[in-house]
Amino acid sequence: MDISFDNFVLFWICIIGLCLGSFYNVVILRSLSNESIVFPPSKCPKCNHKLFWWHNIPIFSYLILKGKCYFCGEKISPQYPIIEFVTMILFALTFLKFGFSLFTLFVIIWISCLIIMTMTDLKEKVVDCNIAIIMALSGILYNFTPFCNWYGLKMSFLGLILGILIIESIARLGYLFVGKRAMGEADTYVAGALGAILGWESLLLTLGYSLVAAMVIIVPMFLYNQLRNKNIPILITSAIFTISIILFKTIFENWLTYGFVAISGLTLAALILKGLKNKKENNIYLPFVPALSAGTLYFIFFVI
């Protein structure tokens, strides 16, 4: 393949990424408000004025309008250019890594589904399970395709089943401790879809990365919430737990410091469970779809 052809394709993939990113913004917005995706034409949510054609140009319109509605001056959410930019970058990276291939096309489909579900989960804790079903079907189709050199149909189906089983079991463990599901139903759908795409072995790896991503997202969010609610016991126990781990890992690796880690860890877990039992649903909800997306992206770009 000659270099100029590659650059030509890359250029068009970026343009397509920008336009589809713009479309995904609409899908995200309207799947949250139950509006049709095609109608009505794009308008300002504040003043309802119908937009000019150039107000729909990805990223550039946001920059030219300086992030404000052309008619009423209402601030436009930076989510729009950010999603457009992120979609473009992920499409471009996919092409750069996997070249002009059928696999690139499938990865672009999967990434698109993940972008939409991640955003609706982050914004409104809503995920359209139909998108996860599209992902699962395309994953099975890819692994079924004769000229694909990936995992094959058996791995795909086992992955689908394993993904559903693992996340559904964790979700139902919630009934045991807090009397409700520990995770949303969408998490089960998405994990099943990832299994269908990746096969069961890679799924396990990806779930591991997702767990790490979840910790990176959830722990600071959790501590921030505790700080805001002035929940002193949990903050102090978290501090003791962290210090014990650092001491154990760096200087005194003995039974005494291990005891401190165990006791402070268990106390923290008990305090959190007690808090979960008393508080509203809002505090228990952990957006796991973004973590699954992060884990999947890590797998696609750094492990494959």
Ligand SMILES: [Zn+2]
């Ligand atoms: Zn307006």
